Amino acid sequence: MNTNPITDLSRLCIHTITTKPWGIEDAAKNYASNGVSGITVWRDALNGRNIKKTGEMIRQHGLSVVSLCRGGFFPGRELKKREAAIDDNRKAIEEAFELGTKLIVLVCGADPAQSLDDSRKQIRDGIATILPEAEAAGVKLAIEPLHPMYADTRSAINTLAQANELAETLNSPWVGVAVDVYHLWWDPNLEKEIKRCGNNNSLLAFHVCDWKSPTLDFLNDRGLMGEGCIPIRKIRSWVEATGFNGFIEVEIFSTEYWKLNQALFLDNIITAYKAHV
Amino acid sequence: MNTNPITDLSRLCIHTITTKPWGIEDAAKNYASNGVSGITVWRDALNGRNIKKTGEMIRQHGLSVVSLCRGGFFPGRELKKREAAIDDNRKAIEEAFELGTKLIVLVCGADPAQSLDDSRKQIRDGIATILPEAEAAGVKLAIEPLHPMYADTRSAINTLAQANELAETLNSPWVGVAVDVYHLWWDPNLEKEIKRCGNNNSLLAFHVCDWKSPTLDFLNDRGLMGEGCIPIRKIRSWVEATGFNGFIEVEIFSTEYWKLNQALFLDNIITAYKAHV
Numbered sequence: 001m002n003t004n005p006i007t008d009l010s011r012l013c014i015h016t017i018t019t020k021p022w023g024i025e026d027a028a029k030n031y032a033s034n035g036v037s038g039i040t041v042w043r044d045a046l047n048g049r050n051i052k053k054t055g056e057m058i059r060q061h062g063l064s065v066v067s068l069c070r071g072g073f074f075p076g077r078e079l080k081k082r083e084a085a086i087d088d089n090r091k092a093i094e095e096a097f098e099l100g101t102k103l104i105v106l107v108c109g110a111d112p113a114q115s116l117d118d119s120r121k122q123i124r125d126g127i128a129t130i131l132p133e134a135e136a137a138g139v140k141l142a143i144e145p146l147h148p149m150y151a152d153t154r155s156a157i158n159t160l161a162q163a164n165e166l167a168e169t170l171n172s173p174w175v176g177v178a179v180d181v182y183h184l185w186w187d188p189n190l191e192k193e194i195k196r197c198g199n200n201n202s203l204l205a206f207h208v209c210d211w212k213s214p215t216l217d218f219l220n221d222r223g224l225m226g227e228g229c230i231p232i233r234k235i236r237s238w239v240e241a242t243g244f245n246g247f248i249e250v251e252i253f254s255t256e257y258w259k260l261n262q263a264l265f266l267d268n269i270i271t272a273y274k275a276h277v
Numbered sequence: 278m279n280t281n282p283i284t285d286l287s288r289l290c291i292h293t294i295t296t297k298p299w300g301i302e303d304a305a306k307n308y309a310s311n312g313v314s315g316i317t318v319w320r321d322a323l324n325g326r327n328i329k330k331t332g333e334m335i336r337q338h339g340l341s342v343v344s345l346c347r348g349g350f351f352p353g354r355e356l357k358k359r360e361a362a363i364d365d366n367r368k369a370i371e372e373a374f375e376l377g378t379k380l381i382v383l384v385c386g387a388d389p390a391q392s393l394d395d396s397r398k399q400i401r402d403g404i405a406t407i408l409p410e411a412e413a414a415g416v417k418l419a420i421e422p423l424h425p426m427y428a429d430t431r432s433a434i435n436t437l438a439q440a441n442e443l444a445e446t447l448n449s450p451w452v453g454v455a456v457d458v459y460h461l462w463w464d465p466n467l468e469k470e471i472k473r474c475g476n477n478n479s480l481l482a483f484h485v486c487d488w489k490s491p492t493l494d495f496l497n498d499r500g501l502m503g504e505g506c507i508p509i510r511k512i513r514s515w516v517e518a519t520g521f522n523g524f525i526e527v528e529i530f531s532t533e534y535w536k537l538n539q540a541l542f543l544d545n546i547i548t549a550y551k552a553h554v
Contacts, residue, residue: 112490112506116463149426151463152490152506158463186393186428186435213389213429215495229389229429 003237005274006248012273013038013066013247015207016045019262024054032061034266038247040067041099043092051098058099065101066247067205068092071141073109074126075119075156082122085109089130097137103204104134105142105178110156119156120166127170135174142204143167144178149218160184160193167202176202179239180251182209182222185230191238198242206239208232208277209252220255224268226276236277248277280514282551283525289550290315290343290524292484293322296539301331309338311543315524317344318376320369328375335376342378343524344482345369348418350386351403352396352433359399362386366407374414380481381411382419382455387433396433397443404447412451419481420444421455426495437461437470444479453479456516457528459486459499462507468515475519483516485509485554486529497532501545503553513554525554 006012014036016027024045031039039058046054058065071092076082096104108123110116127141134141145163146155157163163177177197184190197203210228215221225232236248250269257265283289291313293304301322308316316335323331335342348369353359373381385400387393404418411418422440423432434440440454454474461467474480487505492498502509513525527546534542 115508116465120465147426148424148463149492152488152492159465162465186425188393188397188436188439211429215426215429218492218495231392234392 003233006277007274009035009270009273010037011246011248012036012270013040013064013249014269015040015042015069015249015251017042017069018250018252018269019266020258022262024049025057028058028061028063030263030266032063034270036063036270038064038066038249040069040105040249040251041065041101042069043095046095046099051095055098055100064247065099066249067103067105067142068096068099068101069105070107071104072106072155075109075111075114075122077111077113081111082126085126086129089126090133093130093133093137093139096139102138103140103142105144105205107144107146108155108157110151110153112152116151116156123156124166124169127166127175131170131172131174135172139174140204141175142178143175144180144205145183147183159187159189160197161189164193164196164200164202167197168200176204178205178207179203179235180207181230181232181235182207182211185211185235190235194238194242198244203239203242203244205249206236206244206246207249207251209250217255220253222252222254224252224257225250225272232277248273280510283554284551286312286547286550287314288523288525289313289547290317290341290526291546292317292319292346292526292528294319294346295527295529295546296543297535298539301326302334305335305338305340307540307543309340311547313340313547315341315343315526317346317382317526317528318342318378319346320372323372323376328372332375332377341524342376343526344380344382344419345373345376345378346382347384348381349383349432352386352388352391352399354388354390358388359403362403363406366403367410370407370410370414370416373416379415380417380419382421382482384421384423385432385434387428387430389429393428393433400433401443401446404443404452408447408449408451412449416451417481418452419455420452421457421482422460424460436464436466437474438466441470441473441477441479444474445477453481455482455484456480457484458507458509458512459484459488462488462512467512471515471519475521480516480519480521482526483513483521483523484526484528486527494532497530499529499531501529501534502527502549509554525550
């Protein structure tokens with residue numbers, strides 16, 4: 001089990017939402033000038049931009065475009081809502097293609113007006129529907145299980161076991177899973193399920209942040225690595241034991257950190273990455 | 278599968294914390310005069326009372342004392358903290374005996390300063406330590422798995438599968454589990470795990486409330502049955518399919534509802550119980 005610190009930034013990726021106050025141009029410039037190697041682009045960061053040129057801008061800074069966040073939100077009690085979701089996922093695939101990234105992260109969705117079983121079926125059907133377009137665009141889809149506290153409206157896929165099962169059912173090299181420590185750290189089956197997606201060659205992304213005690217907001221109070229209780233390095237060792245050597249993506253939603261000077265916050269991210277990931 | 282509404286109140290129990298603004302004397306009087314049949318007593322409601330006399334007072338109203346809430350909180354990185362927890366659990370057993378109830382609900386605890394594995398071992402050891410005293414007092418211990426959003430500080434036991442495993446390991450007729458829909462509704466293995474504790478004769482308590490969308494507070498924004506997305510009646514049918522015919526306990530922590538006139542809130546609880554449980 002490799003639990004040595006990481007001493008260089010060649011695998012460090014940051015999500016644009018982590019430094020939300022920056023436009024994507026400043027984010028790319030500042031990530032690159034500080035040695036960060038990858039960027040995951042949230043779709044809101046592309047608003048009003050030419051997507052192809054934005055992808056070129058990012059690469060000119062020497063950054064890899066690790067993934068596009070996010071597709072998904074398939075379930076809906078109303079057919080219209082489900083059809084709109086399919087359209088939006090098709091748009092996401094086009095955007096990923098334009099941007100030049102090979103991966104879309106799926107936050108699968110849930111509708112509290114119907115059962116989780118129904119939402120889970122609609123998620124499976126939704127992914128199956130867009131899969132041919134993803135394949136044609138050369139874009140993989142990563143099912144990201146979300147913490148059970150989001151089972152009402154954000155995702156009916158709440159454990160890595162469920163994500164693995166779903167990926168196995170869909171049985172395509174274009175569908176895999178994303179492991180985010182924030183959503184999964186509590187799960188007693190986590191190591192086993194990481195091995196399982198490793199064996200399936202379907203571990204496509206690895207996201208980190210931390211769980212603060214207390215956490216004050218359901219969405220926007222994630223912690224910087226090291227300031228919470230998630231055994232990030234241990235989980236990284238499980239991920240790497242599968243052979244995964246891809247990017248380690250820092251994804252932090254934090255009202256508190258968005259208020260900081262983002263250049264200082266970026267310094268803190270890099271320090272925390274070396275000390276705690 | 279029995280999914281008929283319940284038309285009488287012979288199985289309705291309310292937790293004192295649900296109507297926190299009332300002292301236990303008013304709670305007992307008002308529950309009884311409205312036809313409620315059981316009460317689960319939170320330990321804070323006993324502050325400054327003679328416990329034995331309080332139990333007698335409750336029974337004079339014709340109410341069953343369904344359980345005492347709560348023991349547990351076993352883990353601690355420091356030995357002193359763990360020893361203090363054992364002392365407190367011994368005190369809870371004495372209180373349950375004095376009060377005349379046969380059940381203590383365990384919120385098992387967690388310490389973010391150590392791994393979940395360590396907390397889980399300390400929980401097992403803690404329960405094993407107090408078990409002889411529980412048996413001597415004729416009091417059963419119900420392991421209540423808590424929602425994963427409480428894994429940092431409140432419980433390292435976060436699924437019914439874990440609670441079942443722990444109860445099986447301890448292997449005593451004095452240890453079982455409590456099923457609370459708020460903590461468990463999202464779990465794709467819930468029906469299976471309810472069957473499992475049913476087969477073990479270890480399903481000791483059933484708690485209901487609802488999950489609101491959005492939920493605004495991690496602790497004190499639980500919903501009244503019917504105003505959220507939990508399939509309460511479906512879960513009740515799973516619980517009853519095991520043969521369970523004990524009390525159905527309404528346990529709602531809500532800053533919003535604690536502000537209401539509690540007599541009106543009690544009316545609402547009874548209406549919601551008949552309509553949605």
